[in-house]
C-alpha cells in the first residue's frame with residue numbers, strides 16, 4: 201500500500217485500509233485489529249450479527265454489502281458508515297432510524313460504474329439525483345462514493361469514478377462532507393489508488409482465500 205501511494209504521488213498514509221471480514225472467523229478478525237487494522241467491512245448483516253459480539257470493539261465497522269431496508273434496524277446503532285446506499289428508499293429508512301436513535305449516519309452512495317446487471321449500485325445517470333435527494337435528509341450525511349469496478353475493468357472506469365467524486369464535491373450539497381472515495385480490492389487496489397481512492401477494501405489480500413464451505417461462527 202505504501203508503495204502504491206508513493207508510486208502514484210499520493211500522500212503517505214492517505215489511503216485507509218479496510219479489512220473485509222466475510223467468511224473470516226472473529227478470532228482472525230481480532231488478530232488483524234491487533235496488528236493495526238482500524239476499520240472492518242461487513243457484507244452480510246446476518247453474518248455480522250453472528251460475529252459482532254466476539255469482536256473486540258476497537259475497530260470501526262462499515263456496511264459494504266447490499267443492504268435491504270428491513271435490515272437497517274439491525275445495524276443502525278453499531279456501525280459508523282453505510283457504504284452501499286443506492287436508492288432513495290434506503291436513504292429514507294436510514295434517516296428515519298438514525299433520527300430515532302439520535303444520531304447522524306455517514307453514508308456513501310454506491311455507483312454501479314460498470315453498468316452490470318448483476319451488481320447493485322445506482323447507475324451513473326441516476327447518481328446526482330440520488331445525491332440531491334439524500335442530501336435533503338438531516339440525519340444522513342453523505343461522505344462520498346463507493347464502487348466495485350468489474351474484474352479486469354479498463355482504467356477509464358476508475359478515472360470516471362474519480363471524476364464523479366470531484367463533481368459531487370463541487371455540488372456543495374447540504375448535510376454532506378465529501379471526503380471518501382471507497383474503491384479498490386485485493387486485485388485492483390493499485391489502479392484504484394492511482395485514480396484517487398482513499399479507502400481500499402481488502403479481504404483476500406489480508407486473510408487469504410475465502411472458504412465459503414465453512415460456517416464462520418464455528419471459527
Ligand SMILES: *Cc1c(COP(=O)(O)O)cnc(C)c1O
Nearest residue numbers: 220264385386401402403404405
Ligand atoms: C469481498 C469484498 C471485498 C474484498 O475483496 P477481496 O478481493 O477479497 O479483497 C471488497 N469489497 C466488497 C464490497 C466485497 O464484497
